[in-house]
Amino acid sequence: MALREVRMQGDPILTKTCREVKVLTPRLQTLIDDMFETMYEENGVGLAGPQVGVLRRIVVIDVGEGPVTLINPKIVLEDGSQTGSEGCLSLPGKVATVTRPNHVIVSALDRNMEEFSIEGTELLARALCHEIDHLDGHMYTEIAEGPLMDVTFDDEEELMENQDAFDETLGEI
Ligand code: ZN
Numbered sequence: 001m002a003l004r005e006v007r008m009q010g011d012p013i014l015t016k017t018c019r020e021v022k023v024l025t026p027r028l029q030t031l032i033d034d035m036f037e038t039m040y041e042e043n044g045v046g047l048a049g050p051q052v053g054v055l056r057r058i059v060v061i062d063v064g065e066g067p068v069t070l071i072n073p074k075i076v077l078e079d080g081s082q083t084g085s086e087g088c089l090s091l092p093g094k095v096a097t098v099t100r101p102n103h104v105i106v107s108a109l110d111r112n113m114e115e116f117s118i119e120g121t122e123l124l125a126r127a128l129c130h131e132i133d134h135l136d137g138h139m140y141t142e143i144a145e146g147p148l149m150d151v152t153f154d155d156e157e158e159l160m161e162n163q164d165a166f167d168e169t170l171g172e173i
Pocket of ligand 1: 087088089090130134173
């Protein structure tokens, strides 16, 4: 396994639509291993192919409930809504307020190219939506409500004062 370079916002690869995976080659298996390693190293809870420079519909997620690999993921149900702060490994040190569905069901292929579905609420629902957006070339900043905010220790007091917006402080996804 190896760490991959995380592409930053402004890199055109983050605006492109990814291709579906038809065959999970050994090279793509290695990519998935590397994506998990990179995500954990960066303290993220999710990572999508284009964030490491690969335009394939592959997402890895771990919101603290164990690693999940999603190949060719599709949202098949979404309902409710949640408004909270969201960040991204491609835009480190920043967060903004984003409204997402509070509940989603996503169908995808696993690492054996077998279909499964995953149901997520709250953070997992947010992470699933955020990562699937990456596969279509979208960043959360496009749908952010209000300005991007810096996350630094100096802002801790301010974060406390805006507790409502930061009740659900996320890892960068
Ligand atoms: Zn992201």
